[in-house]
Amino acid sequence: MSLPSQRREQHDRSAVTVLGLGPMGRALAGAFLAAGLRTTVWNRTPGRDRELVVRGAVGARSAEEAVSASALTVVCVVNYDAVDAILRPAAVTGALKGRTVVNLTADTPYRARDAAAWAAGHGVRYLDGAIMTPTVTIGTPDAILIYSGPEDLYREHRSVxxxxxxxxxxxxxxICRAAAYDIALLDIFWTAMSGFNHALAVARAEGITARELAPFAAGIGAILPTIFSEVAEEVDQGTFSGEGNPLTSAASTMAHVIHASEAHGIDAGVMRAAEGLARQAIGLGHGAEGLHRVSELLRRAAALHKSRQD
Structure with missing residues (x-):
């Protein structure tokens, strides 16, 4: 290898392109810049790169120009429809051939598989991923990122x-494992936040302020990690102990929440859905077992759905 080509390869390894300059994309590009990496940026809406360019980023005039600037492109936009609109035009696809895309856009496992198939068919090296923490954590020890796909590709670009x-x-x-983790964890987060907001509405209807309730809500949150671990162990083992809190008891307390909510005219649709699943499990003879029996019922329904599709 000639000396100029060696220098070019080293230069490429210290370069990264970021596509998408929403709040998270700007945070990603900022972290790369702070680490001293040559960073090229591009966004569909002009003007969002100004602050980054002032800090030293190269503002590309097109997506094709942006991906041509680096061996590694990181894309983070609103969904995979937006990813497709950016990457799949012929000029951009051609420029990406032989290069690596790390897609940190949130979407479904199905879309991750589709993106990987497209990449493989066009000679694009593809790694899927997800960001599990807010923008303010990027570039700090608190950031959490997950990846799935070819391990050698992950190892190759890990330093960047x-x-x-x-x-x-x-x-x-x-390839879809990162997206699957992301969806499952978002399920927990948004269900929990919906429950918290519903609880605030019920509490305030009874004259309890949000600030008064918050410390007690934090206490509920504090016991969840231990419960999660115990339930996960039982679900994987296929055991569903209801000792201390059987489904019949859980369904009864859910009904209390529903009645108290609806007495104030507060929609209780989410809790009604949860109670419905619990009652379904009870009707199938699982009343003495724990609420996590519901996860098995849902899994069986998914398997039945898949068999019908096949």
């Missing part, structure tokens, strides 16, 4: 990705 800070976890070569 480390600039994003925090913890990086490789979940395996099955």
């Amino acid at each position: 990705l480390d600039a994003l800070g925090g913890t990086h976890t490789f979940l395996g070569e099955k």
Whole structure:
């Protein structure tokens, strides 16, 4: 290898392109810049790169120009429809051939598989991923990022990705695993936040302020990690102990929440859905078991749905 080509390869390894300059994209690009990496940026809406360019980023005039500037492109936009609109035009796809895309956009496992198939068909090296923490954590020890896809690709670009800070976890070569983790964890988060907001409405209807309730809500949150671990162990073992809190008791307390909510004219649709699943499990003879029996019922329904599709 000639000396100029060696220098070019080293230069490419210290370069990264960021596509998408929403709040998270700007945070990613900022972290790369702070780490001293040559960073090229591009966004569909002009003007969002100004602050980054002032800090030293190269503002590309087009997506094609942006991906041509680096061996590694990190894309983070609103969904995979936006990813497709950016990457799949012929000129951009051609420029990406032989290069790596790390897609940190949130979407479904199905879309991750589709993106990987497209990339493989066009000679694009593809790694899927997800960001599990807010923008303010990027570039700090609190950031959490997950990845799935070809492990050699992850190892190759890990030194650049480390600039994003925090913890990086490789979940395996099955391309959709990062998206599947992301969806499952978002399910927990948004269901919990919906429950908290509903609880605030009920409490305030009874004259309790949000600030008065918050410390007690934090107490509920504090016991959840232990419960999560115990339930996960039982679900994987196929046991569903209801000792201390059987489904019949859980369904009864859910009914209390529904009645108290609706007495104030507060929609209780989410809790009604939860109670409905619990009652379904009870009707199938699982009343003495724990609420986590519901996860098995849902899993069986998913398997039945898949068999019908096949």
